[in-house]
Amino acid sequence: xxxxxxxxxxxxxxxxxxxxxxxxxxxxxxxxxxxxxxxxxxxxxxxxxxxxxxxxxxxxxxxxxxxxxxxxxxxxxxxxxxxxxxxxxxxxxxxxxxxxxxxxxxxxxxxxxxxxxxxxxxxxxxxxxxxxxxxxxxxxxxxxxxxxxxxxxxxxxxxxxxxxxxxxxxxxxxxxxxxxxxxxxxxxxxxxxxxxxxxxxxxxxxxxxxxxxxxxxxxxxxxxxxxxxxxxxxxxxxxxxxxxxxxxxxxxxxxxxxxxxxxxxxxxxxxxxxxxxxxxxxxxxxxxxxxxxxxxxxxxxxxxxxxxxxxxxxxxxxxxxxxxxxxxxxxxxxxxxxxxxxxxxxxxxxxxxxxxxxxxxxxxxxxxxxxxxxxxxxxxxxxxxxxxxxxxxxxxxxxxxxxxxxxxxxxxxxxxxxxxxxxxxxxxxxxxxxxxxxxxxxxxxxxxxxxxxxxxxxxxxxxxxxxxxxxxxxxxxxxxxxxxxxxxxxxxxxxxxxxxxxxxxxxxxxxxxxxxxxxxxxxxxxxxxxxxxxxxxxxxxxxxxxxxxxxxxxxxxxxxxxxxxxxxxxxxxxxxxxxxxxxxxxxxxxxxxxxxxxxxxxxxxxxxxxxxxxxxxxxxxxxxxxxxxxxxxxxxxxxxxxxxxxxxxxxxxxx
Ligand code: FAD
Ligand code: NDP
Numbered sequence: 001x002x003x004x005x006x007x008x009x010x011x012x013x014x015x016x017x018x019x020x021x022x023x024x025x026x027x028x029x030x031x032x033x034x035x036x037x038x039x040x041x042x043x044x045x046x047x048x049x050x051x052x053x054x055x056x057x058x059x060x061x062x063x064x065x066x067x068x069x070x071x072x073x074x075x076x077x078x079x080x081x082x083x084x085x086x087x088x089x090x091x092x093x094x095x096x097x098x099x100x101x102x103x104x105x106x107x108x109x110x111x112x113x114x115x116x117x118x119x120x121x122x123x124x125x126x127x128x129x130x131x132x133x134x135x136x137x138x139x140x141x142x143x144x145x146x147x148x149x150x151x152x153x154x155x156x157x158x159x160x161x162x163x164x165x166x167x168x169x170x171x172x173x174x175x176x177x178x179x180x181x182x183x184x185x186x187x188x189x190x191x192x193x194x195x196x197x198x199x200x201x202x203x204x205x206x207x208x209x210x211x212x213x214x215x216x217x218x219x220x221x222x223x224x225x226x227x228x229x230x231x232x233x234x235x236x237x238x239x240x241x242x243x244x245x246x247x248x249x250x251x252x253x254x255x256x257x258x259x260x261x262x263x264x265x266x267x268x269x270x271x272x273x274x275x276x277x278x279x280x281x282x283x284x285x286x287x288x289x290x291x292x293x294x295x296x297x298x299x300x301x302x303x304x305x306x307x308x309x310x311x312x313x314x315x316x317x318x319x320x321x322x323x324x325x326x327x328x329x330x331x332x333x334x335x336x337x338x339x340x341x342x343x344x345x346x347x348x349x350x351x352x353x354x355x356x357x358x359x360x361x362x363x364x365x366x367x368x369x370x371x372x373x374x375x376x377x378x379x380x381x382x383x384x385x386x387x388x389x390x391x392x393x394x395x396x397x398x399x400x401x402x403x404x405x406x407x408x409x410x411x412x413x414x415x416x417x418x419x420x421x422x423x424x425x426x427x428x429x430x431x432x433x434x435x436x437x438x439x440x441x442x443x444x445x446x447x448x449x450x451x452x453x454x455x456x457x458x459x460x461x462x463x464x465x466x467x468x469x470x471x472x473x474x475x476x477x478x479x480x481x482x483x484x485x486x487x488x489x490x491x492x493x494x495x496x497x498x499x500x501x502x503x504x505x506x507x508x509x510x511x512x513x514x515x516x517x518x519x520x521x522x523x524x525x526x527x528x529x530x531x532x533x534x535x536x537x538x539x540x541x542x543x544x545x546x547x548x549x550x551x552x553x554x555x556x557x558x559x560x561x562x563x564x565x566x567x568x569x570x571x572x573x574x575x576x577x578x579x580x581x582x583x584x585x586x587x588x589x590x591x592x593x594x595x596x597x598x599x600x601x602x603x604x605x606x607x608x609x610x611x612x613x614x615x616x617x618x619x620x621x622x623x624x625x626x627x628x629x630x631x632x633x634x635x636x637x638x639x640x641x642x643x644x645x646x647x648x649x650x651x652x653x654x655x
Pocket of ligand 1: 084
């Protein structure tokens, strides 16, 4: 409340009261879900103790016969660029390197991926209902260069996968890729000025895998953010006698249909359980509801579900209004981002105009250029957090009201409402999910934040009641990308040893994040990674990748131009400390997540625990991000590049 002119305290406004009421509700709901076991409540499928679960991590899509018939990559082969990951990030790296004239030779690029083909996320995920959640015109990479018009505003996973193939074909990357190959470690050889990369190449069932040692002048990590499917350690889960699989490895043999055709006749007459209610569930559940005899959706925390507004692309509009000039895609990315960072100007055109653009409070996790650095005092931080909570109220209330307007049974509607600020989990969008709960065969099994208790041979148990199932689908998500404090080594699942054999992960654990612009670290020459910490972030992951990769390729190009040949490129410790300080100054912004319900954004609640010591606080602050939004981050990078000297980066010719 504020003081009125006569000196008496003014009554709190309706907004203040609403904020108080909501904060209390949010805190109570988060408290139900905070667990001491945090990240360890889950196990990675590929590391599970049980063979049944490990088998669920296998690649269902790889064409082993075709891949085995390819010319093998030779042990000891040497490349200029080894790109780890062949998703949209890896592909963008390859294309930008080729376009910059840095990779014209036959052995200049090798893309290595554990998957059986290009596409990353879109290779692995093929569940029914899958589509991109941000508009495909801003999300699909290289639309200008390929001249491709997406068929709808939000294209399906199958179209996104096909686009990865399109890119690979246009830039002739098929012979520059090693698939089914897990990178285990990479070690810098200071004498040879090369990276030695240890890779295990799978050859398919019953075939002996190959151990390869490859060499590369540069290693570029494009290993993604959500690649490692995990499942909760539910007692008895392994004993479930029906069919069971994870959504990241959909089993169409069980469900019928295929990634292009969600005619899931295998579900007819079956009792199907879907565990989880995250972004995957929101897309898959409506498809399952059409075919399953009974569908049980097991919920621990509901997702907020906004409207989707899917529609086909109008070719005329595409030509005249969307893809109508050079640079349109970057402009559209920026336009979308201005809404996500609460920076849209009065009267500007909202190009994307979808439900994302109605949530300026998403700036709570990606920053905004409209506000200064939050001073690290309890008062200033509280003020900042309150401002964002208030900004979020109209949106989160509208999303809850939407549940009531769609779901007919009031009890079910009440359970489907999300009680946390919109930024705590990935927002979701659907015009079908909530509607599915009006069907007589769809049952919401809400666990009131506790999660499924146990499993038996017959099904899942919640609050002492067994729900018998024939098929159990695990939509339980992925290892958080910020595992290991966001260390690029940990999130890639590899060991990285730089100069003098020093481990990148040790550096992160002991010292905290240390980078220039979130893309490279001292002691690790010629190693670059797609940005996650100490960088700008965007709701559209492709924007983050595009900006980061453009910057890295510029640095390499400039360095090579300086020395006239292959270079050794390394950020100085001073430059990375200066950048780390810039980031640390901004850490207060992210106090916005402190009231969040747990999820992968908060490392399943572990990020909400306050470090007890100064060193812990400093490390946490180092792991922050740029807080003035992606457009501002891009400007910082552009200014840096325009200055021209690669300030803070040491460049030497290869000996
Ligand atoms: P990825 O596509 O994840 O590719 C990384 C590749 O690296 C993987 O193929 C992986 O196998 C490989 N890899 C990793 N480690 C190793 C190793 N040690 N050895 C060998 N290979 C390795 N973002 C959005 O902005 N909009 C969306 O609509 C959207 N939808 C998504 C839907 C799903 C189901 C998921 C899981 C994520 C979604 N995302 C979305 C996030 C998405 O991951 C990114 O948008 C984007 O695809 C990331 O591209 P990437 O190339 O960086 O990583
Ligand atoms: P999430 O991590 O978002 O969801 C996992 C779900 O499993 C949560 O609802 C979680 O509940 C639930 N769960 C975990 N353990 C238990 C338990 N013991 N009992 C009951 N429920 C449990 O995974 P998703 O695959 O849905 O999504 C991951 C991310 O991938 C998204 O956030 C998004 O970034 C991306 N994605 C994007 C899509 C798009 O629209 N293009 C589609 C799919 C994914 P709780 O919330 O309580 O932890």
